[in-house]
Amino acid sequence: MTALRRNLSGALVLGIPLAWIVLFMLVPYGIIATYSFWIKAYPTFKPAFQFGNYVTLFTDPQYVQVLLRTLKISALVSAASLALAYPFAYWLVFRCRWQGVRTWLYMAVIAPLWVSYLLRAYIWKTILGTEGILNSFLMWAGLTDAPTDIFLYNQFAMILTLTYIFIPFMVMPIYTALERIPPNLTEASADLGMTPWQTFLKVTLPLSMPGIAAGFTLTFCLSFGDFIAPFLVGGPDGNLIASVIQTQFGSALNWPLGSALSIVMLVIVLSIVSLSDRLERNSTAGGA
């Protein structure tokens, strides 16, 4: 503290963010964590210290199922984003010969981030719905006679929407990682007798691992906490953990259970972040 007093500007530069974090992040987490041990006593809650809420979460199949479903959906969204983003980023960095085209295509990936998230999710409702663009096209093309409702309100629609929304967060880190690979490394690999495919597996892919890990973490965590997509395009089997939490704090009026769910979610996300952080650090241990 004496060091801070000696340097007022230093105290401000460090103090404001510190106060921000304490006030708007640590204190709320603390409140949530405290609530998670309380007991629901309709219509309010009773302070207590017991693990009943956590026991409920891990024994009631309803919650376990939602948790597993959320993990599955997030993993599939990340996998789909990776499958689309990696070839695209690879092409942009290594194959695209025109700087202008590269910049424009990269911007095209980033640009949707300027549009409201809600709007982008809502767009898929109008594409996939019974009165939507996809159905109109299929009927115009004569492939179906009547509009079908198989596209909307299911897990596929959720994965599609979330992939569309979060894919920029996969493209950006992979693009950056690929761009940082010195081109003479791939040349050296070819020089030492490796075909382009072998070079990709032995040099390019391992060296882009930090980008993949970062992209996977971002898309996974973002999808994990999403509750707009299940609300807009998810079906009866599309309940995700975030929407369950929302319900607990809203209509179900069970803040302690909602808090316990939030804490479980936080632990899962933090473990994934630290895991990917370790992976990233390991694969960059070689230095560039």
Add this chain to the structure above:
Amino acid sequence: MAAIIQLRGLSKHYAKHIIGVDDVSLSVEDGEFVTLLGPSGCGKSTLLRMIGGFEQPTHGSVHLAGRDVTWEPPYRREVNMVFQDYALFPHMTVGQNIAYGLKMAGMDRAAARAKAAEALDLVGLPDKIDQRPHQLSGGQRQRIALARAIVRRPKVLLLDEPLSALDARMRDQMRIELKHLHEKVGITFIMVTHDQEEALTMSDRIVVMERGRVAQDGRPQDIYDHPASPYVANFIGTTNFLPATPAAAGRFRVAGGELGSDAAGPAGGAVTLGFRPEKARFLAPGETAPNMVEGRVAEVIYYGLGLRTAVDLGGGASVFVDCLLPDTLVRSAIPQPGTPARVAVEPHNVFVFAGQVQP
């Protein structure tokens, strides 16, 4: 000896009028150490990269050991390259880096590691096999890159400015080591450099390049002592240029006197004479020589090993004269600025070039 590399009419045009390499034909003997020398942008690196297969020529062909490899990708050429900044794989150990190209050739792990250890021995770093590239110094990385390139016993080793990233002291040491390595492994070396000293000390043969073309091709001494053009004379070593007009057979009038040359100059018209500063000497008072010019000392530059004296010959012409200082007690021999001086140079040390030369 047989030619291991043959370049026939090799050209590389980037756009319509941007020419990287222009109609180069070159033959390299098996086991030779050839240096491509020139300033940046002269096409020497492009030429090397075409031999390595990293760039395709616009015209002409590359033959490796009698086989046309012009359109073969790098991984199908028995040629290996040492890259300018080494291009070591950061995610692999030194041993894995060196063994990288061996596993491909169907060699098992243990044999590849043994080969890698052998190559490390050859470059004098036997204890670094399990370290990572970032743990090594620049000179050590350079040697790992060398070991990785020679471990496959390529027919030709290409070196792209291999010493440019090292500091001066390290560079001097690696120069000798590279030369010894060449003698030890007996592989043909083709090196690209812009450093004339590197080229002179290491190569069996120097190919001087100028704007995509071969300006001169010969042994280091031949190139230094008989440069084919003012460009070569200026790029390798220092040359005094003096505008001259023919006087008698083999004699030329220059500012400050008249000089003779053994070189067969062009017939008639204005010519330019050239000679090396260290091949000229000051005449002592009373001493005369048939081949000399007179002037006034303009400046004396001390560089430890000796002195470089600028002599003003009048009419805007001046020459440098270098002399070594083999004895610390010799003080009287140091010329004073402003004093008259006579500079002698033997006729066999004087070059004659056609036309006027802008030094």
